Amino acid sequence: MFNNLKSALYKFFADTGARLLRQVEFSGFTLVLLFRTFFEMRFAFRKRREIVKQMYISGVKSMLVVTIVALFGGMILALHTGVEFLKYGQQEMVPVLMINIMNKEMGSFLTAIIITAFSGAAMAAELGTMKVSEEIDALEMMSINPVRFLVMPRIVSMMIMLPTLSIYTIVLGVTGGAIVSSFHLGIAPETYFHRLYESIWLKDMYVGLFKSFIFALIISSISCANGLKAENGALGVGRATRVSVVSSYLMVLISGYFITAFFYGGLV
Amino acid sequence: MIEFKNVSKSFGMLTVLDNVSFTIEEGETFVIIGQSGAGKTTILRHIAGFFDPREGDVIIDGFKMNGASSAVRGRLREKMGFLFQSGALINWLTVRDNIALPLVEHRLGTPEEIDKIVDDRLEKLQLSDAADKMPSDISGGMKKRAGLARAIVRNPAIILYDEPTSGLDPVMSARINELIIEMQRDLGVTSVVVTHDMSSAYRIADRIAMLYRGSIVECGTPDEIRKSSNRIVQQFIEGKIEGPIET
Numbered sequence: 202m203f204n205n206l207k208s209a210l211y212k213f214f215a216d217t218g219a220r221l222l223r224q225v226e227f228s229g230f231t232l233v234l235l236f237r238t239f240f241e242m243r244f245a246f247r248k249r250r251e252i253v254k255q256m257y258i259s260g261v262k263s264m265l266v267v268t269i270v271a272l273f274g275g276m277i278l279a280l281h282t283g284v285e286f287l288k289y290g291q292q293e294m295v296p297v298l299m300i301n302i303m304n305k306e307m308g309s310f311l312t313a314i315i316i317t318a319f320s321g322a323a324m325a326a327e328l329g330t331m332k333v334s335e336e337i338d339a340l341e342m343m344s345i346n347p348v349r350f351l352v353m354p355r356i357v358s359m360m361i362m363l364p365t366l367s368i369y370t371i372v373l374g375v376t377g378g379a380i381v382s383s384f385h386l387g388i389a390p391e392t393y394f395h396r397l398y399e400s401i402w403l404k405d406m407y408v409g410l411f412k413s414f415i416f417a418l419i420i421s422s423i424s425c426a427n428g429l430k431a432e433n434g435a436l437g438v439g440r441a442t443r444v445s446v447v448s449s450y451l452m453v454l455i456s457g458y459f460i461t462a463f464f465y466g467g468l469v
Numbered sequence: 470m471i472e473f474k475n476v477s478k479s480f481g482m483l484t485v486l487d488n489v490s491f492t493i494e495e496g497e498t499f500v501i502i503g504q505s506g507a508g509k510t511t512i513l514r515h516i517a518g519f520f521d522p523r524e525g526d527v528i529i530d531g532f533k534m535n536g537a538s539s540a541v542r543g544r545l546r547e548k549m550g551f552l553f554q555s556g557a558l559i560n561w562l563t564v565r566d567n568i569a570l571p572l573v574e575h576r577l578g579t580p581e582e583i584d585k586i587v588d589d590r591l592e593k594l595q596l597s598d599a600a601d602k603m604p605s606d607i608s609g610g611m612k613k614r615a616g617l618a619r620a621i622v623r624n625p626a627i628i629l630y631d632e633p634t635s636g637l638d639p640v641m642s643a644r645i646n647e648l649i650i651e652m653q654r655d656l657g658v659t660s661v662v663v664t665h666d667m668s669s670a671y672r673i674a675d676r677i678a679m680l681y682r683g684s685i686v687e688c689g690t691p692d693e694i695r696k697s698s699n700r701i702v703q704q705f706i707e708g709k710i711e712g713p714i715e716t
């Protein structure tokens with residue numbers, strides 16, 4: 202009985218330790234990959250065609266989904282808050298709230314969530330498939346640096362497209378708010394956009410964009426690292442894709458909180 | 470010259486190579502035979518620098534591959550071509566672009582010069598008709614030939630072949646065999662070939678090594694292997710069920 206308990210405890214601590222070590226090793230791998238990517242960015246001009254191709258894949262192809270989510274997200278937000286504000290005759294606060302929330306948080310966050318599912322998962326699956334089918338080994342055999350050839354164009358394209366799509370999400374989100382405000386809350390579009398324009402703060406805009414830039418680095422580096430670490434055939438590719446999506450979501454949430462706290466005074 | 474000096478390799482608790490030593494001379498075609506999982510591909514991957522041995526050294530042209538910096542590995546790999554079992558073609562590039570890839574990436578010529586070299590390799594491997602096709606649109610055998618065309622496009626001094634004739638019809642297998650012989654005869658290429666195909670091994674090999682349970686149990690010319698008194702070797706080359714090899 203005592204021996205069984207002892208061996209179970211031993212196994213528990215050994216497994217936990219091994220898992221922790223793997224996680225630390227993977228985090229280190231991801232960071233090194235990111236630094237190597239920064240180093241390889243000096244070849245960005247030479248790889249411009251691949252970067253543009255990746256911008257099309259990760260940005261343009263996801264625009265339909267981004268459009269629907271941003272528009273309806275803005276409409277839902279405006280409807281919920283507008284109905285409450287209407288009770289107190291404060292419905293003209295809706296545009297103020299909309300632009301604040303979209304600029305500070307929802308623009309970058311909504312886009313990051315969509316892009317993680319749309320492009321991050323595709324990156325992990327694509328690189329994972331290349332890894333298990335020996336294509337990355339083949340690149341190394343040809344003395345072609347996989348970071349320069351595969352990872353750098355993906356990370357750079359994400360760094361350009363995520364902030365761009367965030368601006369697009371903000372514009373569509375507040376437009377959705379304008380539609381709801383006009384039809385359900387009786388706020389004229391000119392009043393809505395006038396109040397909205399008065400409530401735009403430069404700091405909110407650059408913090409929002411900074412967030413989306415950081416989210417881009419997080420999503421693309423985690424997805425590429427998971428893809429490059431994939432093993433054991435199709436099962437491994439599936440696992441890499443799943444882990445990359447879950448890890449990206451978690452890191453976007455956690456880093457989003459800390460960036461907000463850093464810029465708006467919560468880190469004291 | 471490729472030297473394996475007392476190389477051992479384990480994956481977890483499983484020992485795949487156990488104190489393996491051999492030397493492959495420049496211009497020689499060295500064939501490694503053995504059961505699936507015997508460690509043949511592991512030997513190729515050590516030569517290519519994908520694995521470092523647990524013990525021992527892998528020396529390529531006087532330079533130690535194991536423990537070498539990525540720059541040294543890169544320089545040593547520039548002398549090598551590797552034909553992967555599946556061809557390992559980049560799936561979003563056409564056959565032509567795959568073959569041209571090492572030349573384009575290292576800027577080894579003008580576009581016209583690169584086209585000329587690629588056309589030559591396409592013709593050599595009877596792939597001209599498939600030049601503009603994507604890897605997903607061609608057969609397994611064609612993928613392998615395209616992989617070989619890419620492996621030889623930079624005229625490497627050493628070519629590593631992982632099962633070059635598996636999945637090919639007998640005529641195409643014979644064509645690949647002739648190509649390996651041609652490369653050795655005309656360009657003095659050193660070839661290391663991993664195969665199960667005994668007729669191919671006899672046709673192309675200067676020497677054959679039989680790997681069994683992580684160790685080389687016999688190494689010699691095709692004639693010496695045919696006449697070997699080792700029961701493991703005889704069972705393997707004759708493809709018998711009864712014998713010392715555990716299935």
